[in-house]
Amino acid sequence: MKPARFDYVRAATLAEAHAVLAAEGSDARVIAGGQSLVPMLSMRLARPRVLVDIMRLPELAQIEEADGVIRVGAAVSQSELLDWPQLPARQPLLAAALPWVGHAQTRSRGTVCGSVAHADPSAEIPLVLVALGGGITLSARRRRRAVFADRFFQGAMSTDRRDEELIASASFPAARSGHGYAFREFGRRHGDFAIVACAAVVSRHSTRLAVGGVADRPVARDWGNIAGDALDDALNELAWDLDAREDMHATARFRRDLVRRLGRETIIEARRCLA
């Protein structure tokens, strides 16, 4: 369990990071907290020729709020965001979901944008980003672009990022008045990959449920203010639409059951926050 040989570049400037990515293409990989990438290197699942470390770039280390958006830079760790004093008030969904990301030890190194870049279908941060209709800012040597989360996540560990780009920041819309938020997750043990994770965003007229861990990416569904049998039917359709995966921890049927049950509980909890 030792990685194959690679070069390590600790970028002193953002331009240097961009230059390495432009020169090396898919043979380069950005490393931030390394909580997913390093085990993959050790198991030789990943064999990049160059690692570009972006953790010393101050311009990527910011949490800023402007125009109703919380912008989290690529070098911000999950625990730094969790410890951001304004978080529970400014985005309660994110505050509710972050404690479910790994363990305290992995959150202290793992970054918010690293989780976005890794795009694990069970990951909480991509799920929240999709639920909130957030976005990702990508930067390369000569350009910057922003992508909505639901277009960015394309499948298991696959995103819209191009080889020469790095994720500069993730943008989470801040809480809006008249909206309720809730997050629920079921895993086998505390800190495990979610078998099903649900994030609900509701208002008096709308219901949005985003589900992680079931399809190959987080998926959001919008309804009106439905309840009772109509909500059950809608959740049942969603459960089937997600074409649940099978693995050793859960059958597709179990995942569908949890979408119906946890989904309902999450929506009801979010509506309670409205009152």
Next chain:
Amino acid sequence: MSAASHAWVGRSIERVEDAALVTGRGCYLDDLGLAPGTLHAAILRSPHAHAGIKAIRTAAAAAAPGVAALVTGADVARRTASLAAAVRAPIKSWPIAVDRVRYVGEPVAVAVAADRYLAEDALDLIEVDYELLPPVVDPRAAIDPEAPILHEGLGSNIASERSFRYGDPEAAFAAAAHKIGIDVHYPRNSCTPIETYGVLASYDPQEDAYDILANFQGPFSLHAVIARALKVPGNRLRLRTPPDSGGSFGVKQGVFPYLVLMGVAARMAGRPVKWIEDRLEHLTASVSATNRRIRLEAAVDADGRVRALAWDQIEDVGAHMRAPEPATLYRMHGNLTGAYDIRHVSVRNRVVVTNKTPTGLNRGFGGPQVYYALERLIERIARSLQLDPVEVIRRNLVPADRFPYRTATGGVLDSGNYQQALEQALRDGSLGALQARREKARSEGRLYGIGFAAVVEPSVSNMGYITTVLTPQERHRAGAKNGAQATATIALDPLGSVTAQIASVPQGQGHRTVLAQVVADALGLKPSDIRVVAEMDTGRDAWSIASGNYSSRFAAAVCGAAHLAAGRIKTRLARIAAPQLNVAVEEIEFVAGTARARGNPDNALPFARLAATSHWAPGTQPADLDHAIRETVFWTPGELTAPTDGDEINSSLCHGFIFDICGLEVDRTTGAVRIDRYVTMHDCGRILHPAMVAGQITGGFAQALGAALYEEYAYAPDGSFLAGTFADYLVPTAMEVPVPQILHLETPSPFTPLGAKGVGEGNSMSTPVCIANAVADALDLHDIDLPLTPEKLLAAIGPAEPLPANERQVVAAGVRAPALRGAGEVRVAASPEAVWQALLDADTLASIIPGCHDLEQVSATHFRAEVTLGVGPARGRYRADVRLTDLLPPSSATLTGRAVGGLGSAAGTGHVTLKSDGRGGTILAFNYTGEIAGKAAAIAGRLLDGAARIVIHQFFAALARRVGASPTPKWRRWLGSMRGGFGRRS
């Protein structure tokens, strides 16, 4: 001792081990300094459960930087003898695959290089050609006469079969009011120590001798197996252990084949070799407990009294029946009636080999399997006869006035009062309050259950029990085996201080602390006066085949031996002291660091001065004394006799008693189990160190909770191993483990010097079945197998799943779909004929196959390619082989492919249909199923379906782009290809 109140034994003194361990100064195998020039080994392992090895090409690896040696099965077979097994059979067993792999993770080659990185780089360059064979995964399938055979020499997959009969079971069943039976399948699990295997091996060609340092835990009967395999006399194999161990729980017995393998590697490399097992290797290929299928039937009176048991066990030992297997099956043979007075027993034992990792020692060793069947059966009897389960247990317990009690199968239960322990547990564990909680929960519609388990915990194994697997005639031929030699040495140095040395190989339990207590008590000293040396060296120390750390033998046997050795030293010292103090030898007592005359504390000699006498002034001691410098005691209990000709076997010396109560709730939303309360009553005889006993019980409980709810060494139907990381093999953490209420009753063992019994394994035996019984009570379930996953329980709770409103393909509930499956559709801006042509054109395929480096057209419908496949950062290079069949040009075809690479192999079948869209374009629809084997399956099973989906969609998207953009047909070439293709089919 003059005053028992001053005794150190029985007190929870601070552990001498802890200060170093909690400050990072433990000395584990991987911390040891290395001899100059030491090389590092890495092991290439089989991605397949069952395959012939057609070729191994190592030239490129041998030429890689830093590589000193490459070891394959042929090298090992040439230099060693087949590993000896408990049952003689005309088959060979090696520590590495020879010509054939029989489980995922079986070693195939070893690279020895200047460092571990280079060694692993070299593994990447080894090419192995496998010819896949059908695997056998389930033990019941293994006994099917039509099943593929793992070892031709056995003639079947049954490595051993024996039937036993005790009392008159047929008559008891014929006379019984009820015949109640149960079928259980005990899964594979393991105790997964945090420190993995490690070996440091060197070979001395001058003496043809091996010196091997390994975190091996014993039993040292395996020293003989290793020496024989290496083809040296026992005195040419020096086996040493490091000072500290990062845990074992039995598992580090299983390192022994690697001692042989690394011995050969060191010999071939001509330099010392170090190998540290990594976590993936450990989970995949170290050892595990056996999985077992059991049919157990009871002849039962109307009141729940059990008169007879009929056992039918199929034990799955994996691909090789390695020593000491089938010990897992026979360890419990004297205890097949558990805590109950049942006089009639029949047993049918079959041991089968399957394409899984070989099994070995694991905490509980045979007990979890036996008690899962027996205590589930007791619950079933209570349920069937509508009796209180506690009442059924009570009616069947061995009566308190019958100890020592000889079981029907030959076990001797040394001491106990099971009735008192049970009643005390019900009272102090507050069963009444628990029952009230259940009533309240149920009235609120919640799913609450209470379970029980009564268990006899055997300890100090009889080294002869394994021979019960042989017939009496075979035993007579082979010679008797029995006993359990425990070894301890007490030495006095010239300054009069005391050193104790034991052959017990502690694995973190605290042996040094307890030994110091025992010896301090014997000599009237403080524990801090005693230095205990616990690492082992077979080249220098006193040891025997039973040495090592297993079968909970430390407190009962090793402490007893130390107590006896200290007693002998004390007797000799008293003889030296008596003339100096002018009193009779019998009047000498050892108290508070002195030897003194009883009743006259002032007439005393300092202990250290007395203890130094034999070194400095042997002339002053009694002429016939010899010396008082060093005493070694070998102690073996007379009760551990060989099996009788009637196959009665006292398989263990001591028998503790456990009675557990569990209250739990099953969540209606998720199926998750929440333990509300767990009570565990233990009678482990005399308690030497209460805090360590609590630690053993708490730790055993945590591992047993894992076995009950979380852990499984799961295998796919093709034999792929699925739990290669701690994200898949779910060990409970502090978040998941409740604190059990521990209760005690002490009935000292009459058979051990200190009255102590083993205590480390009991909860591994009692807790899984107790939790299962509670779940059965909560959900009113008849059958239930471990682990009790939320998915299983939610399916049991119901109701049936609602179907979708619109029509779509629905996979039947409970049926696992293939590991990989998917379907899709792309629109191509070209005619079906053009698309068809592209699918059969090598140049087109080379440009659209994701990551294709090189494509070779073997025939019109057969392609080979070198591809780099993956998603995100996860990428690997593969050799792919694709064939097209069922060709119906230009409308449909079947693609069958295999890809083999460093991350394992993939096999799949896809079906493609082409339809004109009526506007000059084509609608290409595809579906596929597949399986992935090897490393990727073991560590990334959760993500494979999604990854495959991406790669396959990439392929068809590229096809659409390519064909849509370049509509120039290459008709001639296509027609030629097609003719060739059809010619072969007809």
